[in-house]
Amino acid sequence: MFRLFLATTALALPLAAHATEKADVLTNYANIAEAKYGDSLATAQTLQTAVEALIAEPSAEALQAAKTAWLAARVPYQQTEVYRFGNAIVDDWEGKVNAWPLDEGLIDYVDASYGGPSDENPAAALNVIANPSFTLGGAEVDANEITPELLSDTLHEADEVEANVATGYHAIEFLLWGQDLNGHGYGPGSRPWTDYAQGDDCTGDNCDRRAAYLKAATDLLVSDLEWMAAQWAEGGDARAALMEDESAGISAILTGMGSLSYGEQAGERMRLGLMLNDPEEEHDCFADNTHNSHFFDGLGIRNVYLGRYVGTDGSVTEGASVSDLVAAADAELDAELRGKLDATVLALGEIKTAAEAGFSYDMMLEAGNAKGEALVMGGVNALVDQTRSIEKAVSVLGLDAIEFEGSDSLDDPDAVFQ
Amino acid sequence: MRVLLMACFLALPLPGQASELLIALRDSYIRPGFDRLQQESANLEAVSKEHCAPEDTELRTAFGSAWDAWIAVAHLRFGPTETDNRAFSLGFWPDTRGTVPKTLAAMIAAENPAVKDPAQFSEMSIAAHGFTALEFLLYDPALAAPSPYHCTLVQAVTTDIAKTSAAIAADWNGPYGAGYGAPGPDAPFASDLDALSKTYTAMLTGLEFNINARLGRPLGSFDRPRPTRAEARRAGRSLRHVQLSLASLHDLASILMLDLEGAEMVESAFITAREAAAALDDPVFAGVAAPQSRLRIEALQQDLKKIDELARLHASAGLGVSQGFNALDGD
Numbered sequence: 001m002f003r004l005f006l007a008t009t010a011l012a013l014p015l016a017a018h019a020t021e022k023a024d025v026l027t028n029y030a031n032i033a034e035a036k037y038g039d040s041l042a043t044a045q046t047l048q049t050a051v052e053a054l055i056a057e058p059s060a061e062a063l064q065a066a067k068t069a070w071l072a073a074r075v076p077y078q079q080t081e082v083y084r085f086g087n088a089i090v091d092d093w094e095g096k097v098n099a100w101p102l103d104e105g106l107i108d109y110v111d112a113s114y115g116g117p118s119d120e121n122p123a124a125a126l127n128v129i130a131n132p133s134f135t136l137g138g139a140e141v142d143a144n145e146i147t148p149e150l151l152s153d154t155l156h157e158a159d160e161v162e163a164n165v166a167t168g169y170h171a172i173e174f175l176l177w178g179q180d181l182n183g184h185g186y187g188p189g190s191r192p193w194t195d196y197a198q199g200d201d202c203t204g205d206n207c208d209r210r211a212a213y214l215k216a217a218t219d220l221l222v223s224d225l226e227w228m229a230a231q232w233a234e235g236g237d238a239r240a241a242l243m244e245d246e247s248a249g250i251s252a253i254l255t256g257m258g259s260l261s262y263g264e265q266a267g268e269r270m271r272l273g274l275m276l277n278d279p280e281e282e283h284d285c286f287a288d289n290t291h292n293s294h295f296f297d298g299l300g301i302r303n304v305y306l307g308r309y310v311g312t313d314g315s316v317t318e319g320a321s322v323s324d325l326v327a328a329a330d331a332e333l334d335a336e337l338r339g340k341l342d343a344t345v346l347a348l349g350e351i352k353t354a355a356e357a358g359f360s361y362d363m364m365l366e367a368g369n370a371k372g373e374a375l376v377m378g379g380v381n382a383l384v385d386q387t388r389s390i391e392k393a394v395s396v397l398g399l400d401a402i403e404f405e406g407s408d409s410l411d412d413p414d415a416v417f418q
Numbered sequence: 419m420r421v422l423l424m425a426c427f428l429a430l431p432l433p434g435q436a437s438e439l440l441i442a443l444r445d446s447y448i449r450p451g452f453d454r455l456q457q458e459s460a461n462l463e464a465v466s467k468e469h470c471a472p473e474d475t476e477l478r479t480a481f482g483s484a485w486d487a488w489i490a491v492a493h494l495r496f497g498p499t500e501t502d503n504r505a506f507s508l509g510f511w512p513d514t515r516g517t518v519p520k521t522l523a524a525m526i527a528a529e530n531p532a533v534k535d536p537a538q539f540s541e542m543s544i545a546a547h548g549f550t551a552l553e554f555l556l557y558d559p560a561l562a563a564p565s566p567y568h569c570t571l572v573q574a575v576t577t578d579i580a581k582t583s584a585a586i587a588a589d590w591n592g593p594y595g596a597g598y599g600a601p602g603p604d605a606p607f608a609s610d611l612d613a614l615s616k617t618y619t620a621m622l623t624g625l626e627f628n629i630n631a632r633l634g635r636p637l638g639s640f641d642r643p644r645p646t647r648a649e650a651r652r653a654g655r656s657l658r659h660v661q662l663s664l665a666s667l668h669d670l671a672s673i674l675m676l677d678l679e680g681a682e683m684v685e686s687a688f689i690t691a692r693e694a695a696a697a698l699d700d701p702v703f704a705g706v707a708a709p710q711s712r713l714r715i716e717a718l719q720q721d722l723k724k725i726d727e728l729a730r731l732h733a734s735a736g737l738g739v740s741q742g743f744n745a746l747d748g749d
Contacts, residue, residue: 118516271503278543367543368541391742
């Protein structure tokens with residue numbers, strides 16, 4: 001189909017290098033989503049197996065294996081984040097799996113320095129694992145049995161407080177690593193494996209309930225990812241919604257790229273943490289995996305623009321891209337945007353490299369740490385810079401007019417906000 | 419849709435007109451706003467040298483005037499306000515994790531010596547800076563206990579506010595402001611349209627901040643109103659901030675949309691909203707919790723949404739601009 005199309009346009013329009021159809025771009029974008037969420041599901045299932053092994057036979061090795069599986073699961077998932085902000089179905093769902101930041105005292109024991117209930121969140125130190133029944137948002141809750149339904153329907157965002165994160169990657173991260181009490185010093189959380197030991201070896205109390213919580217949260221993550229992967233498969237709702245209106249679909253792609261680059265990653269996740277010098281203001285704070293979380297977000301933005309994704313098993317999903325569309329309209333702008341996306345990946349790569357060599361992200365956030373600030377700001381500036389070119393791409397592709405038809409595009413932050 | 423596109427072609431400003439518009443925005447709106455912030459902040463710093471007790475009337479008055487001046491320009495989030503995180507430093511809000519009181523409490527408990535050195539103090543977490551921090555230090559019972567250290571801390575914050583405000587005003591009165599009025603390859607904006615788009619985005623972002631944050635946060639949901647999330651409630655200024663911001667956004671819209679089709683509709687929507695705000699008589703939006711009074715706050719929010727809708731429709735078509743990404747785009 002594509003080749004045939006190329007042949008005919010080559011005859012009709014000898015000056016155009018190649019003409020790309022929007023429908024092909026959308027199909028490839030949906031294929032990449034299907035591949036990314038599929039990889040996220042597969043790696044979460046590996047995590048699930050590791051968690052079950054940890055619970056069945058707790059040991060230091062089993063805990064480490066679960067941590068390793070969690071880290072691997074983040075690689076494809078973070079690359080899907082660029083599907084947020086433009087696709088309502090992803091936005092409505094995303095909070096279940098990747099909500100952050102969280103008041104972890106809701107879930108389990110915390111250090112005394114954590115404090116108690118706050119103005120914003122009366123349940124900040126509820127500790128569900130230690131309490132089989134409690135009052136939450138005025139209602140009596142029976143948490144004798146910890147089930148996926150208890151987590152998703154009763155605890156998650158309880159009392160309409162977003163920091164009550166009871167499910168998803170970060171809840172699991174906390175249950176595997178524990179609080180990072182090193183402040184700006186090196187090292188992640190150091191939860192002992194004996195927090196899962198049964199009988200007299202149990203530390204931190206309520207090891208059975210902790211294990212039940214971890215299992216429920218992991219099972220829920222797998223079922224949530226199963227659902228999302230299905231939405232992007234042939235005949236899925238996310239794919240169908242994207243295809244409804246071709247221009248709105250292209251706009252959704254660019255909206256996701258721009259919003260993730262600017263307001264979310266450069267702003268909320270990176271610059272704010274730096275300004276507050278708060279070591280808890282890092283996205284994967286328990287595991288000290290923030291450098292990867294940022295890096296794979298940046299990579300995800302780039303692979304959506306280029307229309308090419310390399311999966312966790314090396315399989316490649318590729319095809320017509322927004323880059324092709326922009327190049328046809330303004331080759332110079334396409335080159336500019338490609339260059340900026342590369343620069344961002346490189347800048348985020350520098351943070352990742354330094355972190356992996358021992359200069360972890362929370363150390364970079366310390367007040368007066370000029371080298372850390374320079375690294376983080378290198379990422380922020382690159383993300384802000386690429387946003388400018390994304391805005392130009394929106395304009396070059398003539399997508400502005402979409403807003404007049406009431407589509408949720410760049411111009412409806414209200415929709416994005418919710 | 420077709421009608422709008424037509425309007426777009428008819429009203430698209432010629433290059434000469436666009437740069438005149440930029441100069442008008444700069445000279446009669448942006449620069450005066452930041453000049454006033456600089457003056458009021460310098461006055462606040464001077465007053466605090468003599469009056470540093472939290473309940474001192476002169477200090478509180480100077481604080482209120484300087485904060486007023488900031489709220490009037492706080493939506494101009496580009497260029498000089500973004501350099502060195504100046505806007506965040508002056509007005510960090512909302513603070514959903516309670517970082518400001520936590521940081522201040524830790525400083526007071528440890529008598530952190532950074533307060534004695536302005537350079538060192540400005541390197542500290544922005545949670546210790548600006549009007550939000552100063553409000554806690556003057557009005558929050560847990561953080562407003564007078565002591566010699568508290569006095570030094572108040573003075574450190576006012577000095578930092580004055581320094582930051584002066585830096586923003588200097589940039590607008592210097593090369594940045596000159597470049598804003600004359601876009602080109604070496605200026606902050608490559609074209610008139612880029613500069614206008616940025617200003618237009620700032621206006622809409624300001625409106626949306628009033629809708630979603632200043633009003634939306636205390637409103638919460640009907641079942642779970644959140645009066646303690648109102649901005650500046652400790653100083654009793656929550657409604658005042660909406661009014662000040664609205665008045666300033668009204669001025670901005672009047673210049674930006676001068677001669678545009680639909681300008682009168684935007685004008686009258688502003689007047690409606692400002693009258694509703696003036697009649698509200700609920701300084702900290704405590705009424706969000708009771709159905710009757712809540713309705714009036716929701717109605718004000720609707721009035722603002724109406725302005726947003728109309729401004730978006732008519733300004734984007736008339737100026738030929740589109741809204742860029744803004745800091746609220748994340749979650």
